[in-house]
Amino acid sequence: MIQPKLLQAGDTVAIVSPAKFIPQDSLLSAVQILQSWGLQVRIGLSVYQRHFQMAGTDAQRLADLQEAMDDPKVKAIFCSRGGYGSGRLLDALQTKYLLANPKWLIGFSDITFLHAFWHAHKVMSIHATMPLLMNPTAPEATIQGLKEVLFTGNANHQWANSASNRLGSAQGVLWGGNLSIISHLLGTPYQPDFENIILFIEEVSEYKYRIDRLMVHLKMAGVLARIKGLVVGQFTDTKDNPQVFGASVEEIIQEHCASYAFPIAFGFEAGHEALHLPLVFGKSCNLEVSSTQSSLKYESSR
Structure with missing residues (x-):
C-alpha cells in the first residue's frame, strides 16, 4: 500500500462535499482549526451547493473531488460530511494524478465508498471526523488525534x-x-x-x-x-x-x-x-x- 506523505505547516488541503449538502458557512470552525495547524485550506466550488439532498449534482461533486485529487499542491482531501452520494461518483473518478501524487482522504460514514476506492488503488486513507463536526465543542481527542496522525503518523x-x-x-x-x-x-x-x-x-x-x-x-x-x-x-x-x-x-x-x-x-x-x-x-x-x-x-x- 502507498502511504501519502505526512502533512507539514504550509501544506495545502482541500475540503470537498462528495455526499450530502451542508449549510452555508458551516465550515468556519473547521477552516480555523486547520489554519491553526499551519495549513492552507481550499474550499471546493460546489461545497455549499444543493441538488435534492446532495451537495450539488453528481457532475459538480465529481468535478470538485477530481480537481482535489489531480492537484499536486493538495496534500489531503477532507470530506465535509457523509450522508449519501459518494458511491455515485466512483465509476467516473480518474486516478492518474492520485497515483502520481498520493494524498490522504479523510472522512467516515458514506465516505466508506471513497475509502474503498482509495484502497482499490492501493493508497492509504484515514477514517476520522469531518469538517462539519470540527468545532469548539468536539472532544480534544477527536481533533488532536486527527492532527497527530496527519502530522506524525502516530495512530496507535x-x-x-x-x-x-x-x-x-x-x-x-x-x-x-x-x-x-x-x-x-x-x-x-x-x-x-x-x-x-x-x-x-x-x-x-x-x-x-x-x-x-x-x-x-x-x-x-x-x-x-x-x-x-x-x-x-x-x-x-x-x-x-x-x-x-x-x-x-x-x-x-x-x-x-x-x-x-x-x-x-x-x-x-x-x-x-x-x-x-x-x-x-x-x-x-x-x-x-x-x-x-x-x-x-x-x-x-x-
Whole structure:
C-alpha cells in the first residue's frame, strides 16, 4: 500500500462535499482549526451547493473531488460530511494524478465508498471526523488525534476490555467503515480482498434485525471466513421493532462470528459520536485483545 506523505505547516488541503449538502458557512470552525495547524485550506466550488439532498449534482461533486485529487499542491482531501452520494461518483473518478501524487482522504460514514476506492488503488486513507463536526465543542481527542496522525503518523490505540471480546492476536491490513456500505460494496469492483484484513465496522440508526441481516450477508459472502480480526466501533442510536429482535448488537456479532477463530475487540471509539478516534486504513497493524485491554499498533512503514 502507498502511504501519502505526512502533512507539514504550509501544506495545502482541500475540503470537498462528495455526499450530502451542508449549510452555508458551516465550515468556519473547521477552516480555523486547520489554519491553526499551519495549513492552507481550499474550499471546493460546489461545497455549499444543493441538488435534492446532495451537495450539488453528481457532475459538480465529481468535478470538485477530481480537481482535489489531480492537484499536486493538495496534500489531503477532507470530506465535509457523509450522508449519501459518494458511491455515485466512483465509476467516473480518474486516478492518474492520485497515483502520481498520493494524498490522504479523510472522512467516515458514506465516505466508506471513497475509502474503498482509495484502497482499490492501493493508497492509504484515514477514517476520522469531518469538517462539519470540527468545532469548539468536539472532544480534544477527536481533533488532536486527527492532527497527530496527519502530522506524525502516530495512530496507535489502546482501549478498555469488553466482556463481549474474543481474546487473541492478529496481524493484517486495517480497513473498514460503515457496516451497511461495506455490505453494499460486495460484488463491486471496489470490494477489498478481505484475505489479510483486520476489519473495522460501525453503524448508526439501524434496526437490530437489519444489523443481523448485514452480518449474515458478510458471512454468506465469505468475508468473515477470510478476515484476520474484527474491531467493533460505535453502533449509535440502534433501533428495535415493537416485537423486539431479542439480541444485543454484541450478541448478533458474536453469533455470526462464532464459527471463526479471529479475535474480536468491541468498544473502539469511532463512528457517529463526538469522540471519534482516527484509524489509518490500508496500513499493516497488530491487533491484540487480552483480558485487560485491546490495542491496535501500526507497523513502521518500510
